[in-house]
Amino acid sequence: MLTKRAALLLSVLLLGCDSSSDYRGFPQDREINRQFEVSASWQELRLDPPLEINREGVQWLHLFVDGSLYLSHGAVVREDIANHANLWRYDGVLVAPEVVLIANTGKEVSVAATANMGTPTGELSVGFSMFESVFKPAPPFPETIQNFVAVRVRSNEPLQVNRIRWSVDSHPDLYRCLGECPWWRFW
DSSP: OOOHHHHHHHHHHHHHTSTTOOOOOOTTOEEEOOOEEEOSSOEEEEEEEEEEOOTTSEEEEEEEEETTSEEOGGGOOOSOGGGTTSEEETTSOEEOEEEEEEETTSOEEEEEEEEEEEOTTSEEEEEEESOOBTTBOOOOOOTTOOEEEEEEEEESSOEEEOEEEEEEESOTTSSHHHHTOOGGGGO
């Protein structure tokens, strides 16, 4: 039998973050619903409004692709750690997109593919950040940069991107609702 305290805690956990939760991420989070082809040539996507920086957290740029065409890195065992987060087609071909963020100052900031994962929508997300390794925190963006006005992208193999997401991660307030916020509902 549950004590009153345990019952109260359980109800907060179960009800605090149900589908009516007001968690919507951070003001800097942004969805760009634009499909485009990525090729070996650099192409630049201008962003209006620009991507804003949240200095309290680590920010990621996610490229979403058709998940039925690629293996998630969790399903691939490779010795090639440098390409672990890139895309692997089912025929074994490595697809390695490159991303450069263009700041309001004109400075170019290269970000690396650091993770990929399947989503509930059937897509595969490739996350890019300034993250260096699991043993080092991501360095902050330079203080002189207020936002990013463009994204430059290319890939060694052709790639169809369905959409882009700019999101905050590792923020002190990320785990609202006692650590149970349904972040996955917004992918």
